[in-house]
Each structure stands twice: as structure tokens, then as C-alpha cells.
Amino acid sequence: MKRVVEARTLKAKIECPYRWSTGRAIGSFLTELRDGRRIVGLRCDRCGKTIVPPQDYCIYCADELDEWVEVSDQGEVTTFTEVKMDFPNSPLEPPFAYIVVKLDGADTGLAHLARNPEGIVVGSRVRAVWKELREGSIRDIDYFELVK
Amino acid sequence: MGIEVRNNIKEIRGKWEMPFEYSYGQYYPIFYDHMKEGEIWTVRCSKCQRAFLPPRPYCGNCFEDVEEEWVKLSDEGSVRSYTVVRMPYSGQPTQPPYCYILVVLDGCSNEFHHLLGEADPSQIKVGMRVKAVWRPEEERTGSVHDIKYFKPI
Numbered sequence: 001m002k003r004v005v006e007a008r009t010l011k012a013k014i015e016c017p018y019r020w021s022t023g024r025a026i027g028s029f030l031t032e033l034r035d036g037r038r039i040v041g042l043r044c045d046r047c048g049k050t051i052v053p054p055q056d057y058c059i060y061c062a063d064e065l066d067e068w069v070e071v072s073d074q075g076e077v078t079t080f081t082e083v084k085m086d087f088p089n090s091p092l093e094p095p096f097a098y099i100v101v102k103l104d105g106a107d108t109g110l111a112h113l114a115r116n117p118e119g120i121v122v123g124s125r126v127r128a129v130w131k132e133l134r135e136g137s138i139r140d141i142d143y144f145e146l147v148k
Numbered sequence: 149m150g151i152e153v154r155n156n157i158k159e160i161r162g163k164w165e166m167p168f169e170y171s172y173g174q175y176y177p178i179f180y181d182h183m184k185e186g187e188i189w190t191v192r193c194s195k196c197q198r199a200f201l202p203p204r205p206y207c208g209n210c211f212e213d214v215e216e217e218w219v220k221l222s223d224e225g226s227v228r229s230y231t232v233v234r235m236p237y238s239g240q241p242t243q244p245p246y247c248y249i250l251v252v253l254d255g256c257s258n259e260f261h262h263l264l265g266e267a268d269p270s271q272i273k274v275g276m277r278v279k280a281v282w283r284p285e286e287e288r289t290g291s292v293h294d295i296k297y298f299k300p301i
Contacts, residue, residue, distance in 0.1 A: 008172045016164040017238060028155040040153055067150035088167050136157040 025054040028068070034136040039128070041106055043067045052106035059108070071105035073128035074147065078102050078109050082117055092143060101126055101144060113143040120146060175203035178218070180290035186282050188221045188253065188260075198257040208258065222254035223280035224301065229259070232269045245269055251278055251298055265297030277301050 022030060025042060032040045041052030042065035049060045052071055057064055080099040083090075090096075097117035100109035114126060126144035134140035172180070175191065179202055182189040192199040193207035194215045200208040201221070207214055229250040236244050247269055250259035264272065265281060278298040288294040 006177070008177045010170045010172065011167070012170070013165050013167040015239070016166075018162055018164070020160045020162070022157055022160060024155060027157045028153040030157045030160075031154045034157070035154060040151070043150065045149070068153045069150055089165065137160070 023056070025056050025065075029053050030136040030138075030140075033138070033140040034134040037130055037134070037140075039071050039073055039103060039110075039141075040068055041071050041108075043069045049107040050105060051108050052103060052110055053108075069105065071103045073103065073130075073141070075101045075103035075106070075110075075126065077114070077120060077122060077124040077126055079122060080114065080117065080120055082120065091139075096143070099126065099144060112138070112141060115143040115145055117146070174205065179203050182220075183292065183294045184288045184290040186285065186288070186294070188223055188280075189218050190221060190256070192217045192219045199255055200258050201253070201256055201260050219255065221256050223282075223295070225251045225253035225256070225260070225278060225298075227264075227272065227274055227276050227278055228252050229274065230264065230272050232272070247272060249278065249298060262292065262295060263297040264299070266299040271300070 029040060032038055039052065040054065041050050042054040043050045044058040044061060044063050044065055045067055046063040047058060047061040049058060050069055050071065051059060051065065054065065078100045080097045082095060082097045084095045086094050092113055092115055095117060097114040097120055098111070099114045100111050102109050114120060125147040127147050128141045129143055129145055131140055131142045179189060190199050190201050191203040191214045193210060193212055194217055195212045196207060196210045198207060198209045199219055199221065205214055206212060227249050231248045232245060233240070233248065234245045241263060247264040247267065248261065249264045250261060252259055264278065277300065279301045280295045281297055281299050283294055283296050
């Protein structure tokens with residue numbers, strides 16, 4: 001005869017610590033987020049495109065990039081995913097949206113988050129909401145909010 | 149040309165955490181309760197008389213449903229296999245070098261995974277006799293870690 005036992009579970013977690021080396025382009029991008037409270041990118045002097053976040057080489061024409069420019073912290077949503085469901089490690093409380101925003105002055109999109117995304121559409125104007133205490137992370141911009 | 153920027157962030161450190169919940173089922177709670185008492189118990193198949201670790205609802209040898217026959221196993225056994233780990237990596241149970249063993253406890257038909265302690269890695273031999281070193285009663289929580297490691301006898 002089987003003994004009756006109370007239902008028991010093990011609650012545990014797998015942890016994956018990591019270290020990631022930033023390189024010239026992202027190191028500068030993050031430093032300027034933290035210390036300059038601004039978003040910088042690299043402009044290609046061959047084809048004129050502005051890459052944000054910056055990379056060492058132009059993604060359009062492969063020229064080496066070394067001209068730094070500041071771009072606006074406002075721009076246009078080019079794509080988004082609205083999230084209504086809570087999940088572990090969620091970056092914001094739902095509902096929120098993952099967005100790609102083309103900041104004014106940039107030719108490429110920046111992946112980020114939008115809070116209170118109700119009514120968000122492709123083309124929505126958004127503005128960055130900065131953290132007071134910044135540490136050199138993409139989350140120094142806490143999230144973007146829809147500009148009414 | 150262009151603006152001046154500073155570059156003072158050479159490295160980003162972070163951590164991904166994946167929380168999970170694992171349900172013990174019918175047999176593990178009883179096994180773990182006995183571990184907390186400093187004893188290793190498992191179920192024995194009434195058909196082929198074999199005992200396996202960990203306890204499961206059916207026999208690992210003949211696939212019969214196990215009738216609830218619980219037996220106490222010895223906390224001594226022989227080493228069937230081992231691995232000496234010298235390389236450091238994330239999530240290790242202890243600082244290398246250390247040794248994993250597969251130990252066949254007296255009375256058991258399969259192996260129990262654990263650590264070997266109080267032993268020189270160069271002295272380990274397949275077949276050597278080992279005995280469990282238990283944590284003090286107040287430190288046991290009902291887990292395989294209630295045994296600190298096995299030591300040579």
C-alpha cells in the first residue's frame with residue numbers, strides 16, 4: 001500500500017554569471033549614457049549614415065567609423081511587441097512593450113522598452129526617460145514613453 | 149571631426165537567473181526524510197529483489213511496479229567509477245581539484261553520485277571501499293548534501 005505523502009517541491013535556480021568586453025564603440029556609447037546623459041553614435045563619412053548603437057564598421061558600406069555624433073533621445077517606433085503576461089526576469093511590469101526606435105538623427109534602430117504602451121503603433125513618437133543614477137548600461141534609459 | 153566622447157567602460161558583468169520548481173513525487177520525500185535522519189533508504193523490487201537509487205515507482209531492472217518495500221542501505225560501498233576535476237568553471241560544488249565518484253552502496257544495484265573527500269586523487273582506484281561522511285544532524289536539510297562526501301576506508 002502506498003504511503004500518502006504531502007506534495008513537496010524543490011525551488012531552485014540556475015545562475016549564469018557572465019563578463020562581456022565592450023570594445024571601443026560600445027564602451028564609449030555606455031560611458032556617454034552614464035556620464036553624459038546622452039546617446040551617441042558613429043557617422044560614416046563615406047555614405048553619410050549614422051549608426052546607433054555604434055559599431056566599428058559601417059553596416060551599410062563597411063567603411064571604418066570614427067566620427068562621433070550625438071543623436072536625439074526621441075524618435076519613432078519602427079516595430080514593437082506588446083507584452084501583457086508576467087514572467088521571471090521581466091524588465092518591466094506588464095503591460096509593456098519591446099520596441100525598436102529610430103532616434104532622430106540616426107539611421108538605425110535601437111532596441112529598448114516602452115512603458116504604458118497602450119495605443120502604440122508603428123510610427124509612434126517616443127521619448128527616453130532617464131534614470132537618475134546611471135551605471136553605464138542600456139537601462140540608464142529606464143524606458144521610452146509615448147509622446148502625446 | 150565630430151564630438152569628443154569618453155570611453156571608460158571596458159567590461160559589463162551580469163547574471164542570468166533561471167528560477168525553477170521541481171516536484172518530488174511520491175518517493176523522493178521519503179528518501180530525503182531518511183537522509184535528514186542520517187540514513188539511506190530506498191525501495192526494493194519484490195519481483196527481482198533489486199534496490200535502486202534514487203527510489204522510483206518501477207524497477208530499473210525488470211520494469212515491474214514497485215510494491216512499497218523500503219529497505220535501508222548501507223552508507224558504505226565501492227567506487228565503480230570516478231572523475232578528477234582540475235579545471236575551474238561556474239557552478240562547481242567546491243574548489244578544484246576535487247573528485248566525483250559513482251559509488252555502489254552495499255545492498256544497492258546501481259550507483260550513487262557523490263564527491264570523494266579526504267583522499268589524494270592519485271590514490272583513487274576503481275573498487276576501493278568508501279564510507280559516507282555525514283553532516284552534523286543540525287546541518288542536515290533533507291538532501292543528498294546531508295552527506296558531505298565519501299571517504300576511503
